[in-house]
Amino acid sequence: MAAAPLPEVLPAEGAAGVAWLLVALPALGALVLFVGGRRTDRWGHLLGVATVVASFVVAAVLFAGSLAQPVEERVRELPLYDWFAVGALNVEFGLRIDPLSITFALLITGVGSLIHIYSVGYMSHDPERRKFFAQLNLFVAAMLVLVLGNGFVTLYLGWEGVGLASYLLIGFYTGRRTAGSAAKKAFLMNRVGDVGLALAIFILFLDLGTTQYAEVFARAGELSPGSLTAITLLLLLGACGKSGQFPLQAWLPDAMEGPTPVSALIHAATMVTAGVYLIARANPLYDLAPVGQLVVTIVGAITLVLGAIIGCAYDDIKKVLAYSTVSQIGYMMLAVGLGPVGYAAALAHLLAHGFFKAGLFLGAGSVMHGMADETDMRRFGGLWRHMPVTFWTFTFGYLALIGFPFLSGYFTKDLIIEASLTAGPVAGWIFGVAALLAAGLTAFYMTRLMLMTFFGPERWRDLHPRRIDPSDLEDPPEHYHPHESASSMTVPMMLLAVGSIGAGAFLVLGERLADYLEPSIGAFVEPAELPAVFPTGLVPVFASILMVAGAGAAYLAVGRRPVPVERPQRVSLPVRAARADLFANAINEGLIARPGIWLSRALVYLDNRGVDGAVNGTAALLGGSSGRLRRTQTGFVRSYALTILGGSVVLVAALLTVGAFS
Amino acid sequence: MSPTIYLLLSALLFAIGAVGVLVRRNAIVVFMCIELMLNAVNLTLVTFSRINGSLGGQIMAFFVMVVAAAEVVVGLSIIMAIFRTRRTTSVDDANLLKY
Numbered sequence: 001m002a003a004a005p006l007p008e009v010l011p012a013e014g015a016a017g018v019a020w021l022l023v024a025l026p027a028l029g030a031l032v033l034f035v036g037g038r039r040t041d042r043w044g045h046l047l048g049v050a051t052v053v054a055s056f057v058v059a060a061v062l063f064a065g066s067l068a069q070p071v072e073e074r075v076r077e078l079p080l081y082d083w084f085a086v087g088a089l090n091v092e093f094g095l096r097i098d099p100l101s102i103t104f105a106l107l108i109t110g111v112g113s114l115i116h117i118y119s120v121g122y123m124s125h126d127p128e129r130r131k132f133f134a135q136l137n138l139f140v141a142a143m144l145v146l147v148l149g150n151g152f153v154t155l156y157l158g159w160e161g162v163g164l165a166s167y168l169l170i171g172f173y174t175g176r177r178t179a180g181s182a183a184k185k186a187f188l189m190n191r192v193g194d195v196g197l198a199l200a201i202f203i204l205f206l207d208l209g210t211t212q213y214a215e216v217f218a219r220a221g222e223l224s225p226g227s228l229t230a231i232t233l234l235l236l237l238g239a240c241g242k243s244g245q246f247p248l249q250a251w252l253p254d255a256m257e258g259p260t261p262v263s264a265l266i267h268a269a270t271m272v273t274a275g276v277y278l279i280a281r282a283n284p285l286y287d288l289a290p291v292g293q294l295v296v297t298i299v300g301a302i303t304l305v306l307g308a309i310i311g312c313a314y315d316d317i318k319k320v321l322a323y324s325t326v327s328q329i330g331y332m333m334l335a336v337g338l339g340p341v342g343y344a345a346a347l348a349h350l351l352a353h354g355f356f357k358a359g360l361f362l363g364a365g366s367v368m369h370g371m372a373d374e375t376d377m378r379r380f381g382g383l384w385r386h387m388p389v390t391f392w393t394f395t396f397g398y399l400a401l402i403g404f405p406f407l408s409g410y411f412t413k414d415l416i417i418e419a420s421l422t423a424g425p426v427a428g429w430i431f432g433v434a435a436l437l438a439a440g441l442t443a444f445y446m447t448r449l450m451l452m453t454f455f456g457p458e459r460w461r462d463l464h465p466r467r468i469d470p471s472d473l474e475d476p477p478e479h480y481h482p483h484e485s486a487s488s489m490t491v492p493m494m495l496l497a498v499g500s501i502g503a504g505a506f507l508v509l510g511e512r513l514a515d516y517l518e519p520s521i522g523a524f525v526e527p528a529e530l531p532a533v534f535p536t537g538l539v540p541v542f543a544s545i546l547m548v549a550g551a552g553a554a555y556l557a558v559g560r561r562p563v564p565v566e567r568p569q570r571v572s573l574p575v576r577a578a579r580a581d582l583f584a585n586a587i588n589e590g591l592i593a594r595p596g597i598w599l600s601r602a603l604v605y606l607d608n609r610g611v612d613g614a615v616n617g618t619a620a621l622l623g624g625s626s627g628r629l630r631r632t633q634t635g636f637v638r639s640y641a642l643t644i645l646g647g648s649v650v651l652v653a654a655l656l657t658v659g660a661f662s
Numbered sequence: 663m664s665p666t667i668y669l670l671l672s673a674l675l676f677a678i679g680a681v682g683v684l685v686r687r688n689a690i691v692v693f694m695c696i697e698l699m700l701n702a703v704n705l706t707l708v709t710f711s712r713i714n715g716s717l718g719g720q721i722m723a724f725f726v727m728v729v730a731a732a733e734v735v736v737g738l739s740i741i742m743a744i745f746r747t748r749r750t751t752s753v754d755d756a757n758l759l760k761y
Contacts (some may be wrong), residue, residue, distance in 0.1 A: 635760030637692075637753045641683050 012078035013098035027141035033134030048133030056109035096150035100520035106145035114492035139165035154474040193241015200234035232292025237276025256318040260365030269354040296337030304330030308441035313578030343521040344514035349412035355499030356400035363394035367660040372465035382458035386482040393497040400500035408504030418527035418536040428533035443550030675702035
């Protein structure tokens with residue numbers, strides 16, 4: 001299909017000229033807190049919150065400025081300086097201020113501010129709170145570089161920056177062995193994706209000689225179909241790594257080892273959506289590469305079903321939410337792969353998900369806070385009476401996630417399902433059924449989570465809190481004392497609950513978001529305008545039926561029957577498979593880790609025996625032979641004289657022979 | 663008289679000297695054999711000078727004599743030094759400089 005002409009890129013002026021403050025403020029906060037060290041312990045968290053809130057204000061100013069401009073003048077760039085120029089490669093460090101990046105900046109700084117405020121309360125007992133805020137600020141700065149950068153290399157800088165911040169924050173509890181290995185796992189699996197992103201950038205430079213968005217997108221038509229397919233697939237690999245998509249999804253649930261605000265901000269609302277951002281940003285490339293788009297949708301469809309299935313089997317409240325995140329980002333990937341019909345739907349779902357999933361994670365953190373850091377839902381139960389605010393905010397997040405009518409998820413998820421039905425005669429059925437099925441599963445696992453945590457008998461009454469980590473020095477309390485969290489924690493949860501209720505309707509009704517984003521992602525195509533395999537108008541009905549069915553099944557499974565405190569071991573094969581992450585770790589281990597170990601062992605062997613053998617062998621040969629030759633130095637003058645004489649005779653004989661024949 | 667006979671004589675003297683160096687152990691005798699070889703070479707030089715009618719060979723012979731005289735001085739003093747420390751003049755006994 002012919003891509004619509006791209007809007008002209010104009011220089012930033014007026015209020016947009018201060019866009020650099022967006023990145024600079026959190027970066028400064030991180031710098032002060034890292035360099036200041038313990039001296040900043042007393043007020044470090046306040047600085048951390050202040051920089052992000054100030055950044056949010058800047059983002060809001062930019063947003064207002066952008067709204068005040070005519071639609072065709074909303075794509076602007078603020079060049080800051082020439083980052084580096086090597087040969088033909090000239091990379092400019094600048095900020096691209098267009099609706100897409102402003103939307104992301106608002107999400108990151110907005111949700112980020114709320115989570116920073118929440119963390120003040122959540123981390124109040126942690127002696128390392130200042131370090132936590134420094135790393136959180138570093139994350140916000142890197143994430144803003146990622147979404148605001150005006151070229152693929154700038155994006156890569158932010159991409160690696162958030163990877164670093166994510167690594168640091170997952171491993172924040174440095175005393176826990178599991179946290180360290182989860183951090184390493186996240187970092188290494190992200191490396192796999194980053195290789196794809198780097199290779200895509202290399203190909204872009206090779207073919208176009210530039211990596212700046214403006215030039216790349218304007219000249220996307222010059223790329224051959226082969227390199228377009230290669231670039232889009234490699235970008236997808238990068239997106240899969242960062243966004244926890246199949247087959248690189250296994251790190252995301254493990255990342256829950258980090259403090260809960262980190263899970264909410266990085267591993268639910270912002271960083272893991274970077275893959276969706278990348279594909280939405282590179283939409284001029286994907287629009288020209290049908291193979292790339294198809295693979296994106298397939299990856300999204302596989303992930304959304306896989307995440308939903310695994311989410312049904314876990315008992316750890318944060319891991320259920322983590323797999324829910326995997327599944328929801330799968331929805332977004334499916335949508336961005338569908339092209340113009342899906343970009344706006346994906347971004348609407350991304351924003352709504354940012355609200356309700358962050359709210360759900362903060363709620364889970366609040367529950368953990370009141371329950372001696374316990375995460376096993378089998379040890380909860382009946383908590384709604386003890387934590388009313390947490391319960392109600394969590395409920396709204398829950399309803400938004402399962403797509404309860406007229407809450408956020410209802411609008412955005414249905415839009416994605418409708419869009420997926422237009423994918424084509426066969427693909428439409430497959431994607432549509434997968435998306436609907438996963439919607440039912442979502443209702444099942446989230447209802448199960450709600451029932452096990454907030455309803456039913458208070459199973460924790462007869463239990464003693466456990467030591468969460470063997471290395472914890474402090475003894476756990478004797479009994480559970482569930483209590484509501486401080487207001488610094490509940491207020492952000494309430495604000496996010498408001499977002500969970502209203503964001504979807506606000507963004508989707510009247511196509512507000514789609515119209516605003518048009519300069520960045522092209523004109524929105526209504527799913528109803530395209531041929532669908534199934535009447536799109538019926539999607540809300542079916543989605544609601546499946547939601548009720550899923551919730552009802554969960555009620556029958558855990559609401560009607562008592563929940564055993566110990567996890568049942570005699571379970572059916574599907575449950576066992578889901579508990580084992582559908583063998584994702586085993587597959588990674590078998591397909592990547594083991595062959596990698598074998599390969600490196602073989603290489604070590606080759607190096608020791610082959611390369612070193614050749615070098616050492618030459619040396620040994622020379623040493624040995626000279627040891628033998630040395631024996632000819634007998635010290636007897638007469639034998640030397642004989643050698644000289646013999647040599648002379650041979651020489652003379654040779655000369656005579658040559659002379660005789662010449 | 664044909665010059666060939668001088669060349670044959672010098673070859674004979676050289677061979678005697680070379681064999682003497684190789685087979686005798688006494689440093690003095692070895693030394694004398696070396697002198698013999700040098701003088702055999704001198705004879706060759708002079709003979710060729712005569713054959714070719716140029717003085718170059720004779721001048722060379724003088725040089726060889728000078729070098730031989732200097733060599734005798736150095737060589738004999740070494741032999742004297744060895745004799746004083748080791749009470750022997752056998753070249754096979756001075757074999758410490760080896761592997």
